[in-house]
Amino acid sequence: MGHFEELSQAVIAGQASKVVELTKAALQSGVEPLAIINDGLIAGMNVVGKHFKEGDMFVPEVLMSARAMGSGVELIKPHLSDGEVPNKGTIILGTVKGDLHDIGKNLVGMMLESSGYKVIDVGVDTAPEEFIAAIKEHEAQVLGLSALLTTTMLSMKETIEALKADGLRDNVKVVVGGAPISQSFSDEIGADGFAPDAASAAELVGKLLA
Known part of the structure; x- marks a missing residue:
């Protein structure tokens, strides 16, 4: 047709x-x-x-x-x-505390939505407890963290530590991305995966939820 x-x-x-x-x-x-x-x-x-x-x-x-x-x-x-309405899973997406960049995050959100996921975008400069509240409210399976500054990369680690402290870490896959982020940094902070770009992020989420 x-x-x-x-x-x-x-x-x-x-x-x-x-x-x-x-x-x-x-x-x-x-x-x-x-x-x-x-x-x-x-x-x-x-x-x-x-x-x-x-x-x-x-x-x-x-x-x-x-x-x-x-x-x-x-x-x-x-x-x-x-x-x-297809919903392959719910994803909380946000830029970590201290960081105000959102173009990459928005692109990832669009790619995920176009792949059939429900995306809850909590915005920029998001504190660990705000991510946790969103995960609980929406019963999300995935948390996507973005950072573009080397100074805010550690907020990702703090967010993952907060998930552990709250007993949520085992229920949620954490994916990280942003210019300064690498696979080794992702491993070091205990994330489930790293994506170099928005298209890979959607693929990665698919793999983690499969």
Whole structure:
């Protein structure tokens, strides 16, 4: 069917108005709402993720694609019954205390949402106890921590220590990311995994929850 392909292309090109137009047309012609999400919108975002990983697309373009995809999903949501909305797991996402960077975190959130996870973004400059409160409130399976400053990297360790102290550490997978973060730092602070970029973060979460 041609319109899935066209819809994917519009997502890849970051054309939100075209995505809206094509999504409306598909809904009107009776295409399954879930198929529009999976075969059109998410299929396009998967290509974007690949391009981003290979360095053929950059953050501003990825953000435009994610926004375009989001505008399609918003239109479809009212047409889905509750059971149909995919939720492969709940993830709390935030930038650690003392750090105000959010572009990387937002990208990770978009990639995870487009892969079918429920993402609760607690924002930037988040203290360990705020992460813990969010995990309890939303019964999350994964905690994603972001830091862009070398000075705030240690807040990740403090957050993991706080999870242990609260007895939550065994129930939650902790993934970390951000420019100064490496696999060895992730191992050192006892995280479950490290992702160098947003596309890898979504893959990593999939592996950890499998």
